Amino acid sequence: xxxxxxxxxxxxxxxxxxxxxxxxxxxxxxxxxxxxxxxxxxxxxxxxxxxxxxxxxxxxxxxxxxxxxxxxxxxxxxxxxxxxxxxxxxxxxxxxxxxxxxxxxxxxxxxxxxxxxxxxxxxxxxxxxxxxxxxxxxxxxxxxxxxxxxxxxxxxxxxxxxxxxxxxxxxxxxxxxxxxxxxxxxxxxxxxxxxxxxxxxxxxxxxxxxxxxxxxxxxxxxxxxxxxxxxxxxxxxxxxxxxxxxxxxxxxxxxxxxxxxxxxxxxxxxxxxxxxxxxxxxxxxxxxxxxxxxxxxxxxxxxxxxxxxxxxxxxxxxxxxxxxxxxxxxxxxxxxxxxxxxxxxxxxxxxxxxxxxxxxxxxxxxxxxxxxxx
Numbered sequence: 001x002x003x004x005x006x007x008x009x010x011x012x013x014x015x016x017x018x019x020x021x022x023x024x025x026x027x028x029x030x031x032x033x034x035x036x037x038x039x040x041x042x043x044x045x046x047x048x049x050x051x052x053x054x055x056x057x058x059x060x061x062x063x064x065x066x067x068x069x070x071x072x073x074x075x076x077x078x079x080x081x082x083x084x085x086x087x088x089x090x091x092x093x094x095x096x097x098x099x100x101x102x103x104x105x106x107x108x109x110x111x112x113x114x115x116x117x118x119x120x121x122x123x124x125x126x127x128x129x130x131x132x133x134x135x136x137x138x139x140x141x142x143x144x145x146x147x148x149x150x151x152x153x154x155x156x157x158x159x160x161x162x163x164x165x166x167x168x169x170x171x172x173x174x175x176x177x178x179x180x181x182x183x184x185x186x187x188x189x190x191x192x193x194x195x196x197x198x199x200x201x202x203x204x205x206x207x208x209x210x211x212x213x214x215x216x217x218x219x220x221x222x223x224x225x226x227x228x229x230x231x232x233x234x235x236x237x238x239x240x241x242x243x244x245x246x247x248x249x250x251x252x253x254x255x256x257x258x259x260x261x262x263x264x265x266x267x268x269x270x271x272x273x274x275x276x277x278x279x280x281x282x283x284x285x286x287x288x289x290x291x292x293x294x295x296x297x298x299x300x301x302x303x304x305x306x307x308x309x310x311x312x313x314x315x316x317x318x319x320x321x322x323x324x325x326x327x328x329x330x331x332x333x334x335x336x337x338x339x340x341x342x343x344x345x346x347x348x349x350x351x352x353x354x355x356x357x358x359x360x361x362x363x364x365x366x367x368x369x370x371x372x373x374x
């Protein structure tokens with residue numbers, strides 16, 4: 001993989017805003033791009049497919065064989081665990097998810113985490129970087145079938161003409177951009193869409209209604225399941241077909257990385273991860289529930305004593321449990337640390353987006369940089 005400097009398009013801000021990407025500020029970068037080889041793309045596609053298979057097997061193991069462990073590990077009530085089991089056994093369909101990978105020094109993609117419930121960076125990965133490629137490198141290819149995969153997934157999930165509500169925090173520009181884009185893919189699949197604020201959902205006798213009084217039967221939610229469980233257990237039990245389904249709660253936390261390692265210790269993609277602090281080694285310490293790189297640090301642990309190599313990032317997730325995941329030494333490109341977000345769409349690998357930071361921990365201010373296949 002190479003990072004190549006280039007000249008941004010003179011009108012690029014107008015071009016991306018015309019596609020609905022109006023919350024970019026300094027987040028979208030066109031002064032550089034990454035070039036991946038076909039071999040690297042094949043490795044990522046294989047790793048993504050295998051990672052999702054392992055995650056599904058791990059979720060099945062926890063749900064079907066270790067419900068008590070699942071309850072303790074994620075601090076869930078028996079009622080929510082039962083809801084998860086029913087959702088899993090009903091095979092409720094998933095739309096999407098995003099694995100975060102880092103290539104190690106041997107060129108193997110290593111799983112850092114799985115954004116299984118509310119992944120963003122979607123519009124820029126699916127549409128904005130493709131438009132950039134078409135404008136700047138029309139003869140090149142890009143590992144990007146995200147848009148087509150989303151449309152196909154909606155077609156697989158719901159009949160044409162079905163009404164789909166899409167709910168999220170409408171006071172957040174990024175959430176609005178992602179919701180509006182997903183609504184456009186659903187409409188392309190023949191669905192009728194309603195974008196609403198999630199706080200406007202009205203629960204009555206186990207049924208949700210939108211502000212117009214229309215019953216909410218199918219709802220995509222850009223809102224974490226663990227927040228829903230804390231804020232409205234009754235709402236979680238409501239008669240709604242949620243996207244993502246509640247079984248995604250099993251995959252969308254960091255604690256599952258420890259069970260993933262227990263079940264697949266020999267996988268080249270899986271890093272050792274533990275619920276308690278190891279005795280020796282260099283580890284990335286992450287909250288079980290966290291987002292956008294908050295409250296993450298890197299520690300050098302020797303005989304139970306620890307030295308901080310990268311200080312903990314700021315955030316609001318430092319009140320709960322942590323996991324310790326073996327540290328991967330990153331490859332630095334022009335002083336940048338890239339993370340590859342690899343999308344799983346309808347259960348299949350769909351394409352990638354690359355984010356980079358000047359530090360080793362990717363956060364919500366890390367830049368999105370487009371790519372081509374060289």
